[in-house]
Amino acid sequence: MPVILIISILAFLLLSLLPGDPAMIIAGEQASPAAIEQVRRQLGLDRSFLEQLGIWLFNLARGNFGSSLILNQSVLSAVGERLPVTLSLAALSIGFTIPVGVFLGSLAAYYRRTWIDSAVMTVALLGVSIPAFWIAILGVILFSVQLGWVPSSGFAPISQGLGGWFASMALPALTLSLFQIGFLARMTRSAMLDVLSQDYIRTARAKGLSEWRTVGKHALRNALILIITATGILLSAAIGGSVIIEQVFALPGIGRMVVQAIMARDYPLVQGTMLILGFTFVMINLIVDILYTLADPRVRHD
Amino acid sequence: MAAPLLSIRNLTVQFRVDTGWVTAIDDVSLDVGAGDCVGVVGESGSGKSVTALSVLQLHDRVSTRMPSGSILYQDDDLLRAKGSTMRRIRGSEIAMIFQDPMSSLNPVLTIADQISETLRQHQGLTGAAARRRVVELLGLVRIPDAARRADDYPHRLSGGMRQRVMIAMAIACKPRLLIADEPTTALDVTIQAQILELLRDLRRELGMSVMLISHDLGVIAEFAQRVVVMYAGRVVEAAPVTQLFRRPVHPYTMGLIAAVPALDSEAPRLTTIAGRIPGPQEIIPGCRFSPRCALVQPSCLDEPPSMQTVGDGQSARCPPRIQVLGVRHG
Numbered sequence A: 001m002p003v004i005l006i007i008s009i010l011a012f013l014l015l016s017l018l019p020g021d022p023a024m025i026i027a028g029e030q031a032s033p034a035a036i037e038q039v040r041r042q043l044g045l046d047r048s049f050l051e052q053l054g055i056w057l058f059n060l061a062r063g064n065f066g067s068s069l070i071l072n073q074s075v076l077s078a079v080g081e082r083l084p085v086t087l088s089l090a091a092l093s094i095g096f097t098i099p100v101g102v103f104l105g106s107l108a109a110y111y112r113r114t115w116i117d118s119a120v121m122t123v124a125l126l127g128v129s130i131p132a133f134w135i136a137i138l139g140v141i142l143f144s145v146q147l148g149w150v151p152s153s154g155f156a157p158i159s160q161g162l163g164g165w166f167a168s169m170a171l172p173a174l175t176l177s178l179f180q181i182g183f184l185a186r187m188t189r190s191a192m193l194d195v196l197s198q199d200y201i202r203t204a205r206a207k208g209l210s211e212w213r214t215v216g217k218h219a220l221r222n223a224l225i226l227i228i229t230a231t232g233i234l235l236s237a238a239i240g241g242s243v244i245i246e247q248v249f250a251l252p253g254i255g256r257m258v259v260q261a262i263m264a265r266d267y268p269l270v271q272g273t274m275l276i277l278g279f280t281f282v283m284i285n286l287i288v289d290i291l292y293t294l295a296d297p298r299v300r301h302d
Numbered sequence B: 001m002a003a004p005l006l007s008i009r010n011l012t013v014q015f016r017v018d019t020g021w022v023t024a025i026d027d028v029s030l031d032v033g034a035g036d037c038v039g040v041v042g043e044s045g046s047g048k049s050v051t052a053l054s055v056l057q058l059h060d061r062v063s064t065r066m067p068s069g070s071i072l073y074q075d076d077d078l079l080r081a082k083g084s085t086m087r088r089i090r091g092s093e094i095a096m097i098f099q100d101p102m103s104s105l106n107p108v109l110t111i112a113d114q115i116s117e118t119l120r121q122h123q124g125l126t127g128a129a130a131r132r133r134v135v136e137l138l139g140l141v142r143i144p145d146a147a148r149r150a151d152d153y154p155h156r157l158s159g160g161m162r163q164r165v166m167i168a169m170a171i172a173c174k175p176r177l178l179i180a181d182e183p184t185t186a187l188d189v190t191i192q193a194q195i196l197e198l199l200r201d202l203r204r205e206l207g208m209s210v211m212l213i214s215h216d217l218g219v220i221a222e223f224a225q226r227v228v229v230m231y232a233g234r235v236v237e238a239a240p241v242t243q244l245f246r247r248p249v250h251p252y253t254m255g256l257i258a259a260v261p262a263l264d265s266e267a268p269r270l271t272t273i274a275g276r277i278p279g280p281q282e283i284i285p286g287c288r289f290s291p292r293c294a295l296v297q298p299s300c301l302d303e304p305p306s307m308q309t310v311g312d313g314q315s316a317r318c319p320p321r322i323q324v325l326g327v328r329h330g
Helices: A002-017 A022-027 A033-043 A049-061 A075-110 A115-129 A132-146 A162-196 A199-206 A211-249 A254-263 A267-295 B048-055 B083-089 B111-123 B127-140 B159-171 B189-206 B217-223 B241-246 B251-258 B319-325
Strands: B006-017 B020-032 B037-041 B064-073 B094-097 B177-181 B209-214 B226-231 B234-240 B308-311 B314-316
Touching (some): A022 A033, A075 A115, A075 A162, A075 A211, A075 A254, A075 A267, A115 A162, A132 A162, A162 A211, A199 A211, A211 A254, A254 A267, B020 B037, B020 B048, B020 B226, B037 B217, B048 B064, B048 B094, B048 B177, B048 B209, B094 B159, B111 B127, B127 B159, B159 B189, B177 B189, B226 B241, B226 B251, B234 B241, B234 B251, B308 B319
Parallel strands (some): B037 B226, B094 B177
Antiparallel strands (some): B006 B020, B006 B064, B226 B234, B234 B314, B308 B314
16 A cells, blocks of 8 residues: 555656646647636646645545546546556467466576577577567568558457457567567576576486476476566566557557657646556556465465 | 395496586496495595486486496496486385485475375375375374374475485385485484484385495494495495494595594594595596505505405405405405
């Protein structure tokens, strides 16, 4: 809870510090000073700073996030419409990332200092170094323009059929995944390198277990703690990274909306979005912490 | 004498370092007969553990090679055995326990899980049958309240209890040979005694051979029938335990025995062997013990001494001493 309170105050402060007068923008360029003053009063921007903060927090406590200045919509419904798009994009990309990243990282660790290791690490380095927008454009050229497998942009809601939704999301999610796979493969490799040198791995081999069981069960279970941490970070990063991806693929997600809101000085929308995203990150961390206790009996309370 | 259960012949093990390969153990031979208990003793760095790990081929494959020698177990040369043969032998025919019970158990798996894995692998035992056997094994290694303990994770157990779990895991499939690599080194003295007693009882009950690795001559004296003394990667002396203490041949063995503190001794200082064991990368001409040896002679530096039989099942790698003792060559 204190974290969420701090986020809400930060969300408020950040925009108050930015230059630009929303009243002037909303009233329009040709508006008279009186009209601007009226809009300012309507928005409560004429009150003192502390008063504004108090009203903001008071409204938040009642679940009132205010209304967007540009969308003619309450902030909650505007975010509520777009958040599922962003979250499903992040989830789908993580869904691609975890199996591939963990497998590649384990492979590199197991065959450390061989050509397999070098090959995996080179791919991983490319993944984290190549800018997402460039990959996105290449992906569109290859899969949409040349091969025609998926639409180049746009969004089909999941309610209109899984196939259409997947086709519209697959390329954006894969684009996001490339960075994530690079990151997760590197994290998994270093975690596995550490675990594979542990005494209990030798014990597992001494029992006569196959390499598959030794690595897949004994080693991976121990590396899981670091893999969960990395995945939590990636999920948060994916939501942030969706800004660019949503622009490129014209997906109606929260990233695209927040860019528009910032451009238009839509204070309430930016603040509300920040707050809801902040809350989402807190929830992700909470889930990561819960997963820790499942993965590692040593942090479990009796 | 019948063919030994395990026969290590002229084994050489090399590790990869930045500059190439260094020889960790060189020309090591030792036998473990059926039902025998062989002690391997030496300082840290003498190559005892390297020898032990070689038997089950547990060295890191990337950074280890074994250019010569053989490890014969029944009809197989373990150095050249297929992966599937090795896996069949590991944990079932030959089992191993390690020095540090704190790190040798997997921290994220329950004890029951880790023991029953061996049972499933080699005996196809699963479910309730495996569970029964796990509890039985935990009772056998004298873990109190075994049925409840089985579901604990290793971090809830003390070092002594964890070593008992390791032993339970090792004897689960009634192996014919148990390799115990410094099984009591990481434990309190009182716990040490309990673990050794447990091992002795289990050895008798199960009729298994034991290869006990220790730097503690006291432990070896109590436990082993035959002793192999290693120094700087070579076997320097091998003898039945009573013979070794009555008449040590190699000056290093003499030094080791002299260094065991006697309770009735009034000497103000502990006896030590001067100097330190050379690393595998240090090149020492001739006998590798010569820089520390009180009885060193010019001929010792000429060439590495060979292992010579002294008699009564005793052999040593020290021609000058054997000559002085005037013992017969076998």
